[in-house]
Structures are given as structure tokens and as C-alpha cells.
Amino acid sequence: MSTSLSRPGSPPSLRRRLLWLVLAAIALASLLQASTAYRTALRQADALFDQHLQEIARSVRGGMPFAPGLGSDDPAFNFKVQIWGPDGVQIFRSPRSPLPPQAVLGFSDGVAGGVRYRVYSLQTPEQTVQIAQDLDARQSRARALAVQAVLPIALLAPLLMLAVWWLIDRSLAPVERTRRQIASRAADDLSPLPEAGLPEEVLPLVQELNLLFGRARQAFETQRSFVADAAHELRSPLTALKLQAQALRRAQDEGTREAAVARLNEGIDRAIDLVGQLLALAREEGERQGGGEPEQIDLQDLVRQVVSEVLPQAQAKRIDIGLASGENEPLLVQGQPAALHTLLRNLLDNAIKYTPEGGQVDISLSLRDRVPCLFVEDSGPGLAEAERERVFDRFYRVSGTAAPGSGLGLAIVKTIAASHGASVRLDRSPRLGGLRVEVRFPKLA
Numbered sequence: 001m002s003t004s005l006s007r008p009g010s011p012p013s014l015r016r017r018l019l020w021l022v023l024a025a026i027a028l029a030s031l032l033q034a035s036t037a038y039r040t041a042l043r044q045a046d047a048l049f050d051q052h053l054q055e056i057a058r059s060v061r062g063g064m065p066f067a068p069g070l071g072s073d074d075p076a077f078n079f080k081v082q083i084w085g086p087d088g089v090q091i092f093r094s095p096r097s098p099l100p101p102q103a104v105l106g107f108s109d110g111v112a113g114g115v116r117y118r119v120y121s122l123q124t125p126e127q128t129v130q131i132a133q134d135l136d137a138r139q140s141r142a143r144a145l146a147v148q149a150v151l152p153i154a155l156l157a158p159l160l161m162l163a164v165w166w167l168i169d170r171s172l173a174p175v176e177r178t179r180r181q182i183a184s185r186a187a188d189d190l191s192p193l194p195e196a197g198l199p200e201e202v203l204p205l206v207q208e209l210n211l212l213f214g215r216a217r218q219a220f221e222t223q224r225s226f227v228a229d230a231a232h233e234l235r236s237p238l239t240a241l242k243l244q245a246q247a248l249r250r251a252q253d254e255g256t257r258e259a260a261v262a263r264l265n266e267g268i269d270r271a272i273d274l275v276g277q278l279l280a281l282a283r284e285e286g287e288r289q290g291g292g293e294p295e296q297i298d299l300q301d302l303v304r305q306v307v308s309e310v311l312p313q314a315q316a317k318r319i320d321i322g323l324a325s326g327e328n329e330p331l332l333v334q335g336q337p338a339a340l341h342t343l344l345r346n347l348l349d350n351a352i353k354y355t356p357e358g359g360q361v362d363i364s365l366s367l368r369d370r371v372p373c374l375f376v377e378d379s380g381p382g383l384a385e386a387e388r389e390r391v392f393d394r395f396y397r398v399s400g401t402a403a404p405g406s407g408l409g410l411a412i413v414k415t416i417a418a419s420h421g422a423s424v425r426l427d428r429s430p431r432l433g434g435l436r437v438e439v440r441f442p443k444l445a
Contacts, residue, residue: 030157041149045142053120080132190217351378380434388426
């Protein structure tokens with residue numbers, strides 16, 4: 001049987017609290033039961049002794065031979081007897097009886113010779129019988145009988161406490177077993193805890209722990225994969241930057257030097273873009289794992305803000321950006337403003353990047369069956385149907401495209417959409433001929 005002593009400053013123990021509460025309840029119940037049994041036994045013994053006095057008086061009245069106290073060493077059964085005839089003449093008196101020479105009919109208490117007596121007197125036409133019993137001896141005998149009635153309770157209470165102690169210890173054994181399993185685990189062991197044999201009160205806690213382990217395991221795997229992919233993807237641009245720096249050092253004339261500087265600047269820009277996208281992906285995946293308090297966002301205001309940011313980029317390529325909304329009222333969704341801003345920015349950056357000069361990019365908003373929808377269409381080359389799912393993978397780049405990219409833009413879009421309960425679908429734009437991206441947000445309440 002395992003127990004633990006309370007230490008100063010230690011957290012409260014469910015085992016100790018439950019044990020002491022149950023033991024205190026058993027002790028209190030046993031005390032009340034013993035007290036009740038003791039008082040009941042005293043009353044019953046008193047009634048029994050009174051009935052005994054009556055029976056002795058009746059037997060004497062009936063002429064049965066009687067020798068008071070004969071053969072008894074118990075003072076409680078040494079009776080004093082007086083008998084009077086019909087004329088009031090005393091015809092019998094116990095030897096050395098200190099009782100008064102008159103009788104009070106029925107039960108009465110009296111003191112004679114310094115001794116308290118319980119007296120019962122019975123009168124018939126032939127005689128009057130008085131039976132007396134030592135009251136102190138009688139009460140002592142009654143208390144002895146009451147103690148015998150209480151004794152089983154006094155013996156059973158400790159046994160019941162031990163049984164309850166053992167049962168509580170056994171009942172909480174699954175909790176202690178689970179604690180040991182968690183305490184003995186390695187830091188990287190996120191496998192589920194066994195659920196077999198757990199009580200109903202503990203099973204939900206272990207199930208929630210297993211769900212937490214699963215989320216942590218997924219987060220660690222995502223982090224490990226991200227670090228591996230990032231290390232792989234950063235190796236190439238950093239190597240290219242090193243080669244371009246060496247080429248700049250070897251440049252002999254001004255023209256060659258200017259070309260090498262231009263290539264170096266382009267490489268630095270690509271590295272900056274890649275690092276920025278990597279950080280954005282890490283941030284969005286971290287927020288997806290940790291959650292956050294959503295806010296009410298007007299998609300129309302957010303789209304206008306992002307369009308104003310990418311407008312210089314579009315004007316540099318003479319791309320016409322159009323914004324259309326089929327709703328007069330604000331189109332509200334629940335989400336994280338910064339995350340949805342990143343989603344829209346990546347969609348517009350991709351559309352502008354892959355749309356040729358003089359092309360067109362259109363953004364439209366609509367509410368279909370209380371489902372907010374966002375559409376981004378461009379007049380670029382579009383995507384083959386076989387590529388439309390693969391472009392959501394990290395670092396995946398469509399072969400044959402001239403525009404440089406990190407391969408993370410749509411992966412970030414998908415991550416943000418999933419964290420907001422939205423879906424992303426790629427298709428061919430029937431109006432502009434390029435790619436059409438549809439983002440469907442959760443249905444409004």
C-alpha cells in the first residue's frame with residue numbers, strides 16, 4: 001500500500017484528500033453509531049431489569065418459592081423482598097434488608113442504608129409484595145451490556161478504514177501507473193499512452209494527453225521537415241551568391257564588373273525573397289498549431305489594401321489590375337488579419353509574376369449561399385491540370401517557367417486557408433485564359 005507524506009509547499013494530493021475525507025466520515029459515522037448503540041443498550045437494559053422485577057413480584061405473589069440472591073455473585077441480581085399480609089402485617093422480609101417498612105405501589109427509586117434502590121411494589125387482595133434491586137449495581141451491569149453492544153462497532157471501524165484505504169489505493173493505481181509511464185519517458189517520446197484498464201474518470205484525461213502528443217508530434221515532424229527543406233533550398237542560392245562574388249572579384253573591366261554586380265544583386269533579392277517566404281511559412285504553421293483569437297475582417301477592405309501594395313509592381317509590367325465585388329455590404333469573415341493579408345499578397349504576387357507584360361489580373365468577391373468567395377484570375381500561361389495539386393507542395397516549381405520563385409507561395413496560401421477553415425481550388429480562367437484561384441471561406445452563421 002503506497003502513501004505519500006505531505007511536504008510544505010507540495011501540491012495537494014487527491015489520494016490523501018480522498019483518503020482522509022473517507023476515513024473521517026467512517027470515524028464520525030462509527031462514533032455516532034456507537035453512541036446511539038450505547039444509549040439504546042442502556043435503555044433496553046433498564047427496561048429489561050424493570051421487567052425482571054415485575055416477573056419476580058408476580059412469581060412471589062403466585063406462591064413460588066423464592067430465595068433472593070441465592071447462588072449469584074452479581075450484586076445486580078441480589079434482590080431485597082418484603083411481603084405484607086392483607087391486614088398490613090409484614091409476613092416476610094429479606095435478611096438484613098434496609099428497606100423502609102412501607103411500600104409505594106409501582107416503580108419507584110429510593111435510598112436506604114446509603115444504597116440507592118430500584119423498587120417495584122405489587123398489591124393483591126391477599127398480600128403486598130415489594131421487590132428492590134441495587135440501582136448502582138444494576139446501572140453498572142447495564143453499562144457492561146452497552147459496552148458489549150458497542151464493542152463490535154469499535155472493532156469493525158478500524159478494519160473498515162483499512163479496507164477503504166486499500167480500495168482507494170487500488171482504485172488510484174491506474175493514475176499512479178500513468179504518472180510513472182509519463183515520468184519515465186524520453187523527451188522525444190510522443191507515442192500515445194496506453195488506455196487499457198483506465199477508469200472512466202481518468203480515461204478522458206489520457207485521451208486528451210494522447211491528442212496533445214499527436215499534435216506535438218505533428219508539429220515536431222513539420223518543424224523537422226521544414227528545417228531539412230530550408231537547409232536544402234538555402235544551399236543553392238547561397239552557393240550561387242558565393243560564385244557570383246568570386247566572379248565579381250575576378251572581373252577585369254568595368255562592363256564585366258557591372259554585369260557581375262547585377263547578377264549578385266539578383267541573387268541577393270532571390271535569397272531575401274526565399275528567406276522571407278520561409279519565415280512566413282514557419283510563422284503561419286506555428287500559428288496554425290498554436291491557434292489564436294479570430295477577428296472579424298472585411299474582405300473588401302483587405303483586398304483594397306493589398307491591391308494598393310502590389311500596384312507599383314503591376315505598373316512596372318504594365319499589368320491592369322481590376323477589383324470587382326458583387327456585394328454592396330461588407331463581406332465579413334472570421335480570421336487573423338495578418339495571415340489573410342499574407343494569403344492575398346501571395347496570390348497577387350504569383351499572378352503578377354507569371355502574367356506577361358501588358359496582361360491583366362482581376363480580383364472579385366462574391367457571396368454564394370452565404371459562403372464568402374474570393375477569386376484571383378490572370379491572363380498568364382495557367383497551369384496544366386496535373387500540376388494543380390502539386391504546386392501546393394513546398395519548394396515545388398513548375399518546370400519551364402521563366403519567372404524565378406521559391407516554390408513556397410501557394411504552400412503558404414494553403415496553410416493559411418486550412419487554419420481558417422477555407423478551401424483553395426485552382427482552375428483555368430474562362431475569361432482571361434490563365435489561372436483562376438478560388439478561395440471559399442466557411443459559411444456565415
